Amino acid sequence: MELGVIGLGRMGRIVVDRVLDDGHDVVVFDIDEEAVADAADAGARPADSIADLADSLGEEKRIWLMVPAGDPVDAALDELDGVVDDADVIVDGGNSYFEDSVRRAESTDAAYLDCGTSGGPAGAELGFSLMVGGPEWAYEELTPVFDAVATGPDGHDRMGPAGSGHYVKMVHNGVEYALMQTYGEGFELLANGRYDLDLEAVARTWNNGAVIRSWLLELCEEAFREEGNDLGDVADRVEGGSTGTWTVQEALEQEIPVPLLYQALAERFGSRADDGRFSRRLASRLRYGFGRHDVPRR
Ligand SMILES: NC(=O)C1=CN([C@@H]2O[C@H](COP(=O)(O)OP(=O)(O)OC[C@H]3O[C@@H](n4cnc5c(N)ncnc54)[C@H](O)[C@@H]3O)[C@@H](O)[C@H]2O)C=CC1
Ligand SMILES: O=C(CO)[C@H](O)[C@H](O)COP(=O)(O)O
Incomplete structure (x- = not known):
């Protein structure tokens, strides 16, 4: 493909x-010319613009968008407007708001797949988990690509119609916010409690057979190993927040109580007051x- x-x-x-x-051909474009040149060095065919990329794909174009959510997605779709038709498939693999994805699916001439992507840059070797919404034929058509990008055939599935992939993501x-918050609070208690503990050793021990073992807990272990037991100069400030806000807004609209998810989001916003909480410093790390997101440092 x-x-x-x-x-x-x-x-x-x-x-x-x-x-x-996985043996497929890839044509690439980015507004950053260096990124295009790097990908070309790795074996992709470079394009000068989105129009050039679409042109070089010929009939039955398969296009994957991996730009920041919001305006960049609409800007890319504007450039594809009039260039794609109903035999073509566009995948949005970013963290777009699901209602934007429903609108975009209705307004583009191509079949549109909203694809929630989990695993982050650190998941490159393993492959991602992909939650896909949109027409079944388009999902099946792109299955070889999803097999390659995900951990394998079990690492992706069609969640339902347009919007459902980004809704699940x-x-x-x-959930990610709440898990980070709960690990943060547990380690904050251990860091300030009655024993002088090696937190990397605690995390390592928990990661070996404990009920609460997980990838985020492995990342806690890595954070203590790389930053030190007191997290060094990691500031008490957690960035991001948009996807958690949408989740809580949706829960309010559906009248479904999600107190833990809300608390985790509130803690993150609270971090902007800069009062030095250990739990938020760990969440930031x-x-x-x-995600290889920047860590604000003191
Ligand atoms: N970093 C992470 O852990 C994860 C990120 N995501 C989502 O994936 C998407 C991409 O994220 P990252 O790769 O981390 O962002 P990034 O900032 O590293 O890369 C975005 C790229 O898009 C390019 N770009 C921006 N506007 C463009 C346009 N109009 N045309 C062509 N290229 C354009 C930028 O030059 C940049 O190279 C976002 O929606 C993000 O929320 C999803 C899961 C995990
Ligand atoms: O989707 C992700 C991980 O699953 C991205 O890393 C996302 O940026 C995390 O959300 P936030 O930036 O609000 O912390």
Whole structure:
């Protein structure tokens, strides 16, 4: 298969590499010329613009968007408007708001797949978990690409119609916030409690057979190993927040109580007051662990 990839940052570049490794052809575009040149060095065919990328894909275009959510997605779709038709498939693998995805699916001439992507840049080797919404035929058509980008055939599935992929990913992120918060609070108690503990050793022990073992807990272990028992100069400030906000807004609209998800979001907003909480410093370092997001330092 031939795939066009637009957006070659932390995530898009992994999509390119994994699809190339699986033996497919890839055409790439990014507004950052250096990113295009790097991907070309890895074996992708470079394009000068989105129009050039679409042109070089010929009939039955398969295009993967991996640009920041919001305006960049609409800007890319505007450039594809009039260039794609109903035999073509566009995948949005970013963290788009699900209602935007429903609107985009209705307004583009191509079949549109909203694809929630989990695993982060740190998941490059293993492959991602992909939650896909949109027409069944388009999902089946793109299955070889999803097999390559995900951990394998079990690492992706069609969740339902347009919007459902990004809806499931939105809730995934709400859960992610709450898990980070609960690990943060546990380690805050251990860090300030009655014993002088080696927190990396605690995390390692928990990761070996404990009920609460997980990838986020492995990233806690990594954070203590790399930053030190007191998290060094990691500031008490957690960035991000949009996907968690959407999750809580949706829960309010559906009148479904999600107190833990709400509390985790509130803690994150509370971190902007800069009062030095250990739990939030660990949450900030974990965002680097899985997402390679910047860590504000003191
Ligand atoms: N970093 C992470 O842990 C995860 C990120 N995501 C989502 O994946 C998407 C991409 O994220 P990252 O790769 O981390 O971002 P990034 O900032 O590393 O890369 C974005 C790339 O898109 C390019 N770009 C921006 N506007 C463009 C346009 N109009 N046309 C062409 N290229 C354009 C930028 O030059 C950059 O290379 C976002 O929606 C993000 O929320 C999803 C799961 C995990
Ligand atoms: O989707 C992700 C991980 O699953 C991204 O890393 C996302 O950026 C995390 O959300 P936030 O930036 O609000 O912490």
